[in-house]
Amino acid sequence: MKQRRNQVESLVIEAEFWRGRRIFLTGHTGFKGGWLSMLLNVMGARVFGLALAPEHRDGVFVASEVEKNIDHHIGDIRDFNCVSNAMQEARPEIVIHMAAQPLVRLSYAEPVETYATNVMGTVHVLEAIRRCPSVRAAVVVTSDKSYENDGRIQGYRETDPVGGHDPYSNSKGCAELVTSAYRRSFFYRAGDAAIASVRAGNVIGGGDWARNRLIPDAIRAFSSGETLRIRFPAAVRPWQHVFDPIVGYLRLAEHLVRHGQTFASGWNFGPASDGHVPVRQVVERLAHHWGEPVSWAVDGSEQPHEAGHLQLDCAKARDQLGWQPSVNFEEAIMLTIDWYRAAARGTARRTVALQQIDWLFERHRAMALQEAGA
Numbered sequence: 001m002k003q004r005r006n007q008v009e010s011l012v013i014e015a016e017f018w019r020g021r022r023i024f025l026t027g028h029t030g031f032k033g034g035w036l037s038m039l040l041n042v043m044g045a046r047v048f049g050l051a052l053a054p055e056h057r058d059g060v061f062v063a064s065e066v067e068k069n070i071d072h073h074i075g076d077i078r079d080f081n082c083v084s085n086a087m088q089e090a091r092p093e094i095v096i097h098m099a100a101q102p103l104v105r106l107s108y109a110e111p112v113e114t115y116a117t118n119v120m121g122t123v124h125v126l127e128a129i130r131r132c133p134s135v136r137a138a139v140v141v142t143s144d145k146s147y148e149n150d151g152r153i154q155g156y157r158e159t160d161p162v163g164g165h166d167p168y169s170n171s172k173g174c175a176e177l178v179t180s181a182y183r184r185s186f187f188y189r190a191g192d193a194a195i196a197s198v199r200a201g202n203v204i205g206g207g208d209w210a211r212n213r214l215i216p217d218a219i220r221a222f223s224s225g226e227t228l229r230i231r232f233p234a235a236v237r238p239w240q241h242v243f244d245p246i247v248g249y250l251r252l253a254e255h256l257v258r259h260g261q262t263f264a265s266g267w268n269f270g271p272a273s274d275g276h277v278p279v280r281q282v283v284e285r286l287a288h289h290w291g292e293p294v295s296w297a298v299d300g301s302e303q304p305h306e307a308g309h310l311q312l313d314c315a316k317a318r319d320q321l322g323w324q325p326s327v328n329f330e331e332a333i334m335l336t337i338d339w340y341r342a343a344a345r346g347t348a349r350r351t352v353a354l355q356q357i358d359w360l361f362e363r364h365r366a367m368a369l370q371e372a373g374a
């Protein structure tokens with residue numbers, strides 16, 4: 001019995017590991033950062049966030065009142081002194097760098113700002129870590145789009161070259177190269193901070209209001225009774241619920257702290273095979289779960305280039321970290337719609353978010369029991 005319980009505990013999110021740990025998180029006012037801040041907070045970690053002011057009053061950060069429970073700093077990662085001073089003050093053990101300009105279409109309109117934030121911002125965070133002896137581990141968040149897309153159907157592996165066609169994807173490829181250079185130049189000895197980079201897919205979930213992203217566009221159109229216009233209906237993307245990559249980042253950070261340089265490399269955290277579906281299918285399932293008649297149409301106007309097919313091979317995370325997706329595609333759509341629906345009904349969004357985090361813990365417990373043969 002004791003042995004089984006140990007096996008179970010080794011498979012679930014290790015809440016105990018995070019209790020009291022000091023985490024420096026950039027991008028905490030955004031969609032993924034807001035959810036990660038909440039999850040860390042629930043597990044008892046001390047979160048120091050550095051980001052620009054939240055853009056959306058209905059986004060996760062503001063709507064779920066994340067600010068009340070973390071150490072919240074507004075600052076710009078394009079300013080090295082701002083990053084370094086904030087990190088010195090926080091004295092973190094773990095750094096998770098998520099702040100970025102994350103939108104492909106905006107990167108066509110604002111390439112200089114995109115590179116400044118995504119590339120030099122990453123340099124600043126890594127340089128600040130170099131000067132902050134408390135840091136033992138860091139996770140740099142890039143993207144599935146950082147791979148050089150050669151049109152293949154098979155999933156990209158961590159050993160494939162980075163590249164990127166558009167300024168956003170390319171800036172994330174550059175952030176990968178910067179991370180690799182810093183690791184090889186400054187963080188390679190046994191006692192150095194262990195630095196990893198992570199590439200997730202198209203992340204969905206409640207509380208995302210970014211422009212020109214499928215889910216927020218769909219929610220805005222469905223709620224106002226307008227026709228949703230979709231740009232690349234046949235484009236296949238790795239769709240996943242926000243819980244899965246952020247749990248992956250945390251699992252990796254645990255391994256970096258415990259085992260150091262062995263885990264200091266690039267990692268994919270994509271969905272299971274059911275999550276690799278075309279845009280059209282996502283819209284159909286969203287429309288189905290919305291529960292009221294909605295309309296959508298293909299936007300036939302000329303569009304800037306976006307990759308036609310993108311899939312991640314996540315065998316490395318599965319085999320070496322014991323990580324696997326815990327939310328299937330249909331559940332990801334349902335959790336997402338539930339959040340927006342509950343918010344529209346007036347349910348406190350913090351309550352909805354905490355209920356969904358409870359659901360996540362329950363799911364991980366069930367997976368662990370199943371794995372242990374219960």
Ligand SMILES: NC(=O)c1ccc[n+]([C@@H]2O[C@H](COP(=O)([O-])OP(=O)(O)OC[C@H]3O[C@@H](n4cnc5c(N)ncnc54)[C@H](O)[C@@H]3O)[C@@H](O)[C@H]2O)c1
Pocket residue numbers: 026027028029030031032033050051052053054075076077078097098099100101102117121141142143144200201202203204210
């Ligand atoms: N959402 C996705 O589908 C997805 C997929 C792959 C990778 N990513 C990556 O995950 C990370 C988080 O994405 P998100 O969807 O939460 O984006 P988001 O736009 O919701 O949040 C971005 C965060 O970065 C901060 N930020 C932007 N510019 C900054 C600057 N100059 N200085 C300080 N902070 C700044 C914002 O204030 C915000 O907190 C990004 O690195 C993104 O590239 C996201």
